[in-house]
Amino acid sequence: MRADRLIAMLMLLQSRGRMTACALADALEVSERTIYRDVDALSISGVPVYAERGPGGGIALLDSYRTNLTGLKEDEVRALFFMLTIPEPLLDLGVGKELKSALRKLAAALPRMQNAGPGDTRQRIYLDSVWWFQKDEAAPHLQTIQQALWQNRQLRIIYRLQFGTQVERLVSPYGLVAKTNVWYLVAARDTYLRVYRISRVLQAQLLSSSFEYPDDFDLSTFWKQWCADFERSRSHYTALVRVSPELMADFGYYFGDNAPAILASATPPDAGGWVTLTLPFEGFQEARSRILGLGRAIEVLEPQALRLSVADFARQVVNLYDA
Secondary structure: OHHHHHHHHHHHHHHHOOEOHHHHHHHHOOOHHHHHHHHHHHHHOOOOEEEEOOOOOEEEEOOOOOOOOOOOOHHHHHHHHHHOOOHHHHHHOOOHHHHHHHHHHHHHHOOOOOOOOHHHHHHHEEEEOOOOOOOOOOOOOHHHHHHHHHHOEEEEEEEEOHHHOEEEEEEEEEEEEEEOOEEEEEEEEOOEEEEEEHHHEEEEEEEEEEOOOOOOOOHHHHHHHHHHHHHHHHOOEEEEEEEOHHHHHOHHHHHHHHHHHHHOOOOOOOOOOOEEEEEEEOOHHHHHHHHHHOHHHEEEEEOHHHHHHHHHHHHHHHHHHHO
């Protein structure tokens, strides 16, 4: 256990530089007294580590000292960091400490570059595993966008809006987000942050002009807030419906992360097992399409206009096939 801690301390000092005994104790979950004993142990073993007391002091390695993870190139280490940007599922498996140890070792393997590092890698790419109702989408310009992201260079893109309209945009890329199997670009345009769906980027030109990446921008924080705002803005239309027992069994599959909130307002099942609840939709047409797709497993009670429209569309389908 102590050997692992000594290696972890060495990796922390190598990747972060000078650290206080308090900061090291917090990172390694030990006391400051233990930290000073470990410093002595490293020094006795030949590692050039030293401690300075007083304001501005701390524990550090000599600048000339460096240990490497042999065989790993910078791009390979960066690729590994991409795989470690979803900590929640791994933490659920109880591998939090192992993950931290791996990150320290990977951080130590990265060369000290002026504008790049493990924190920078995790900041620029965010993987969101929460599912939306989406299909696989092509992202042919993803590599060009990623190149602009790493080099802090602006992009000129041709972007497809709804209903096929095409617009040209000059953007400063801040980060890439993979929402399950769909890629998004978070970029600044005219001092405002925008989110662009990569599959709708028809052209992407890498420009020579650069931009200043803001020190206070946090990609994961921005994305979570943007998703919350987006979800709230989508649900402007509601319908009171009856849901069959068969549909209730797979309710989470059809309504995803919204299922718990929807079911919270559901009535107890009636004698036939049917449940009455309120479903949120973006609008009238989306509500009609989704409900028609669920067949006889769901019945619209209100609003009356939606109930009549669903019945009318169903009759048209039956008449078409009867003919």
